[in-house]
Amino acid sequence: MPTVITQEFRFAALAVDVVVFTLIKDTLHVLLTRNIKEPFKGIRSLPGGLVKESESLEMTVKRVLAPIIDGTGMYMEQLYTFGNVERDPRSRVVSVAYLALIPSDAIHLFPSTYDIDWIPVNNLPALAYDHTEIIGTAVTRLKGKLSYTNIIFALMPEEFTLTKLQQTYECILGHSIDKRNFRKKILQLDLVEESGNTVKGEPNRPAQLYRFKKREMIEIEML
Amino acid sequence: MPTVITQEFRFAALAVDVVVFTLIKDTLHVLLTRNIKEPFKGIRSLPGGLVKESESLEMTVKRVLAPIIDGTGMYMEQLYTFGNVERDPRSRVVSVAYLALIPSDAIHLFPSTYDIDWIPVNNLPALAYDHTEIIGTAVTRLKGKLSYTNIIFALMPEEFTLTKLQQTYECILGHSIDKRNFRKKILQLDLVEESGNTVKGEPNRPAQLYRFKKREMIEIEML
DNA sequence: CCAAAAGTGTTGGGGCTACACCCATGT
DNA sequence: ACATGGGTGTAGCCCCAACACTTTTGG
Numbered sequence: 001m002p003t004v005i006t007q008e009f010r011f012a013a014l015a016v017d018v019v020v021f022t023l024i025k026d027t028l029h030v031l032l033t034r035n036i037k038e039p040f041k042g043i044r045s046l047p048g049g050l051v052k053e054s055e056s057l058e059m060t061v062k063r064v065l066a067p068i069i070d071g072t073g074m075y076m077e078q079l080y081t082f083g084n085v086e087r088d089p090r091s092r093v094v095s096v097a098y099l100a101l102i103p104s105d106a107i108h109l110f111p112s113t114y115d116i117d118w119i120p121v122n123n124l125p126a127l128a129y130d131h132t133e134i135i136g137t138a139v140t141r142l143k144g145k146l147s148y149t150n151i152i153f154a155l156m157p158e159e160f161t162l163t164k165l166q167q168t169y170e171c172i173l174g175h176s177i178d179k180r181n182f183r184k185k186i187l188q189l190d191l192v193e194e195s196g197n198t199v200k201g202e203p204n205r206p207a208q209l210y211r212f213k214k215r216e217m218i219e220i221e222m223l
Numbered sequence: 224m225p226t227v228i229t230q231e232f233r234f235a236a237l238a239v240d241v242v243v244f245t246l247i248k249d250t251l252h253v254l255l256t257r258n259i260k261e262p263f264k265g266i267r268s269l270p271g272g273l274v275k276e277s278e279s280l281e282m283t284v285k286r287v288l289a290p291i292i293d294g295t296g297m298y299m300e301q302l303y304t305f306g307n308v309e310r311d312p313r314s315r316v317v318s319v320a321y322l323a324l325i326p327s328d329a330i331h332l333f334p335s336t337y338d339i340d341w342i343p344v345n346n347l348p349a350l351a352y353d354h355t356e357i358i359g360t361a362v363t364r365l366k367g368k369l370s371y372t373n374i375i376f377a378l379m380p381e382e383f384t385l386t387k388l389q390q391t392y393e394c395i396l397g398h399s400i401d402k403r404n405f406r407k408k409i410l411q412l413d414l415v416e417e418s419g420n421t422v423k424g425e426p427n428r429p430a431q432l433y434r435f436k437k438r439e440m441i442e443i444e445m446l
Numbered sequence: 447c448c449a450a451a452a453g454t455g456t457t458g459g460g461g462c463t464a465c466a467c468c469c470a471t472g473t
Numbered sequence: 474a475c476a477t478g479g480g481t482g483t484a485g486c487c488c489c490a491a492c493a494c495t496t497t498t499g500g
Contacts, residue, residue: 005314009236011276013228014306014317053234053315057306081304081319083237083280091228092276094237094319096304163479180481181463204477205470386452403454404490427451428497 015095016060017048017131019079019138020069023104023155026171027120028142030135031069032127034115039089040128044119046135048095061098068116069102069109075154075217076100080137087130095129099138101154146172149219150191153212159195161207162186169223177223189220238318239283240271240354242302242361243292246327246378249394250343251365253358254292255350257338262312263351267342269358271318284321291339292325292332298377298440299323303360310353318352322361324377369395372442373414376435382418384430385409392446400446412443 020031032044049064051057057078065071079097087093109116119125121139124132145151146169155168166182186192193213198206243254255267272287274280280301288294302320310316332339342348344362347355368374369392378391389405409415416436421429 005236005273005316009273009275010233012235012237012274013232014235014237050228050232051235051306051317052232054308056308057304057317078304081280081301083274083319085277085279093228094274094280094317096306096317161479178463178465179479180465183480184482185462199479201472202478203472205479207479384452401490401492402452403492406453407455408489424499425451426449426499428453428499430452 012092012094014051015048015093016051016057016064016098017046017082017095017129017134018061018065018098018100019046019135020065020100020102021121021138021142021155022102022107022118023168023171024107024118024120026167027122028139028172029107029118030121030124030138032117032119033068034117035128036115043128044125045128046097046131047116050093057096057098061100065100067110067112068114070106071100071102073215074100074102075151079134079141082130082134084130095134097134097137099141101142101151103155103157105157143173147223148221149217150189150212150222151217153191153215154217156212159197159209159211161199161209162192163207165192165210173223185223189222191220235315235317237274238271238316239274239280239287239321240269240305240318240352240357241284241288241321241323242269242358243288243323243325244344244361244365244378245325245330245341246391246394247330247341247343249390250345251362251395252330252341253344253347253361255340255342256291257340258351259338266351267348268351269320269354270339273316280319280321284323288323290333290335291337293329294323294325296438297323297325298374302357302364305353305357307353318357320357320360322364324365324374326378326380328380366396370445372440373412373435373445374440376414376438377440379435382420382432382434384422384432385415386430388415388433396446408446412445414443 022029031047033047034044035041047064047068049060051060061076062071077099079099081094081096083094085092107118121135152168156165162183166177166179170176191212192210195209195211197209199209200206245252254270256270257267258264270287270291272283274283284299285294300322302322304317304319306317308315330341344358347358375391379388385406389400389402393399414435415433418432418434420432422432423429
């Protein structure tokens with residue numbers, strides 16, 4: 001690399017795009033905004049923004065999300081960098097995509113001038129840029145991580161029933177799981193503990209509530 | 224994002240750094256160059272370079288490697304993007320790191336004015352920038368992929384013995400594997416076939432040579 | 447004939463899958 | 474009492490891990 005980096009190499013803008021997933025009514029949803037300016041006016045896209053000179057990539061992600069959702073304690077990881085020459089029609093923009101997960105009880109959007117919504121990933125409209133591809137990459141990553149990490153904790157509220165946990169796996173993986181085997185496996189892995197509380201007010205036997213012992217990602221053979 | 228991307232956002236240079244691994248004498252080696260200019264004169268670093276305006280990231284990787292090694296048919300994947308503000312003392316440089324693998328019979332370096340060598344990953348010298356961290360990330364990725372893909376093909380020559388294949392797994396994973404179980408598993412996965420040739424000229428029983436049926440990466444439960 | 451690495455089967459145990467009924471509550 | 478989801482155990486099978494000796498060649 002050259003000793004001095006000339007202006008010739010500062011042609012690209014650097015952006016982040018964030019794929020925020022959550023679970024709504026047993027369906028995986030992604031956070032989308034609607035562009036208010038050309039060249040994609042009216043078309044939906046992922047929340048994102050240009051990196052500023054004094055910001056790390058993670059800082060940019062937090063800044064971009066701050067006006068939209070409460071990202072406190074949110075799980076976040078770098079997903080992939082999309083650098084095709086033609087991916088942004090305005091000029092060369094290289095985008096570092098991030099994957100973020102928030103629990104289903106923290107999905108409330110802040111009041112905003114932006115037009116922002118949760119959209120089911122299985123029913124996406126046409127999106128700006130290469131954002132359809134980015135979301136596809138994110139879904140693949142999430143599915144993969146479900147089977148060798150405890151990442152699912154990042155989609156669950158503080159307390160939850162084992163049935164709810166199982167449904168979460170099922171609707172992301174796209175296939176059903178045997179109830180007894182699932183419970184044996186989860187309990188044996190020793191990742192959750194009873195909270196002592198139960199679900200009340202339903203016309204059936206009240207379910208035991210559980211919580212994760214640790215809310216940090218570890219690698220472990222799951223399903 | 225703004226409609227027009229002003230010069231204010233074009234502060235960063237974009238670079239690629241490539242972690243090229245190969246196997247030499249049953250040890251994982253990485254390709255390192257020695258810097259000939261400040262601020263890291265004399266210090267080793269990964270081969271890399273600044274992305275040009277008309278290049279995709281992959282094109283930059285190929286251009287950077289072309290004078291050094293024959294990368295024809297080389298396996299390559301994007302590894303991670305390193306974007307800390309202070310990672311390059313000269314100015315803001317965001318680097319997209321790539322992981323590349325080449326077979327042990329294709330490691331010959333092109334004659335070059337650069338000072339380039341294969342260095343064992345377990346015995347790295349101090350490196351420039353955050354390149355030690357990048358190599359660490361690459362080793363972790365490689366180990367992980369060994370267990371759920373057939374990626375090892377990218378480190379093997381066209382023909383090889385099963386013992387050699389096993390040794391390759393062992394020295395990357397860092398633990399030994401039972402010979403009979405290993406051979407059962409590999410043959411059952413149906414990834415390799417006998418080439419018909421045998422090793423000649425050794426003072427012991429000649430080993431059968433095998434080749435991979437397909438030299439492209441697939442996901443499959445390995446070890 | 448000796449040294450060196452190649453090649454080959456079996457057995458036991460643990461984990462996964464498949465499967466059906468009783469329980470506790472609200473109405 | 475009934476409707477609804479919660480909660481539980483077992484048996485067969487498959488896969489994995491552990492383990493040692495014979496074979497083939499060159500010198």
